[in-house]
Amino acid sequence: MKIVAPISRVEEVEPLAKAGAAEIYCGLVPPEWTERFRSSGANRRAFGNLSSYDDLAAVIDLAGRHDVAVSLVMNAQHYGEAQTEALLDMAGRFARLGGRSLIVGDVGLLSRLGRAETGLRLHASSLLACRNGEAAGFLGDLGACRVVFPRDLTLAEMKAVAGANRPLEFEAFILNDGCVFEEGNCHTIHLPGRLGGPICLDRYDAEHRRVDGRPLRDDEAAGFAANDAAHAEWLWYRFSCGFSVSQDGYPFGPCGLCAIPDLAAAGVSAIKIAGREGNLERKVNSVAMVKAALDRLNDAAGLRRFARDLRGRPDLCETGFMCYYRETMPARVW
Secondary structure: OEEEEEEEOHHHHHHHHOHHHHHOEEOOOOOOHHHHHHHHHOOOOOOOOOHHHHHHHHHHHHHOOOOOOEEEEEOOOOOHHHHHHHHHHHHHHHHHHOOEEEEEHHHHHHHHHHHHHHOOOEEEEHHHHHHHHHHHHHHHHHOOOEEEOOOOOHHHHHHHHOOOOOEEEEEEEEOOOOOOOHHHHOOOOOOHHHHOOHHHHHHOOOOOOOOOOOOOHHHHHHHHHHHHHHHHHHHHHOOOOHEEOOOOOOOOOOOOOOOOHHHHHHHOEEEEEEOOOOOOOHHHHHHHHHHHHHHOOOOOHHHHHHHHOOOOOOOHOOOOOOEEOOHHHHOOOO
C-alpha cells in the first residue's frame, strides 16, 4: 500500500519522502490565477498552497530524486468556464514539468481532463462522493484511474465498490482531518480562526425553549445541556482532538491505522494522510505512524495493538470517536 502525504512547501518534500511517503500531493495558486479571478479558489484550501510554478517545478524535481510521485489538487467547490480553461492550461504545464497525477473534485473538469490527453493520471477526489460501484464505474468512464473514497464509507462498502471495478485503483483516508458533514456536498471553506473558523464547528450561542411557551423542566434543561456537551466533545475529536499531539509528537484525531489490514483486503492500494495546512512536524510524524503500522501488515492483531498503544492514550481510541472505520473496534453499541 502506498502512503499519500500532503505538502504546502518545497522544503517538506525530502523529509516526507525519507519518512516513507510514496506519493505527495499539493495545491497551486499562482499569481496569475489570483490576479485574473480575484480568488484563491484554484482548489478547496484557501491556505497551504504553493504560490508559483517555480515552486511546483522544485517540488517535482525533489520528489523525483526520491522516486516519489507528485499529484496536483484541483478540487474547489465549483469552477466557471474561464477557470476550467485556466485549469486545463495548468494541467498541461504540470505535465510538462513532470507531474504525475491530478486530484479532481469536479465532475465536469474530470470529463474535460479525460478528453484532453495530458498524459497525467486522474484521481477522482473524495469530494465526488463515490459511494457505490456504479458511481466508480462512471468516474472511470470519464477518465479516472483512481477513486478516493469519501470518509463515511464502511469497509464492507469499500470492498463491494472495489470488487465491482477491478481496473480502478482505490484510495482511503488513514489519518487527520475529520469532516463533520459530507464534504462532497459542502460548499463552504475552512476559514482560519481569526475569520470565524470552519462553519461546521457550530460555535453558536443558543437557548432552548418549549413550543408551548412554558419554561423547561429541570430534567429537560439537563438533557439539552448533556446533548450539547456530547456534541462539543464529538466535534473536538473530529477536529483532531484540538489538533493536539502525544508526547512524541504523534497527532491525535481521526485515524484508521487499525483498519489497514481490512483496507488492504478490500482492495485499497493507497492510504491518504490529510492536512495540507499542517506544520511539517505533524506531517512527518503522521507518515512515520502510518509507515510503522504498515510494517506490521502481516500481523493484523499486532498492528492493532501497536496502533492503539502508539500515542499512549488508549482511552481516546476506546471512545471510537477518532475512528474512521469503527468496524475495527471491539463489539459495542454506538
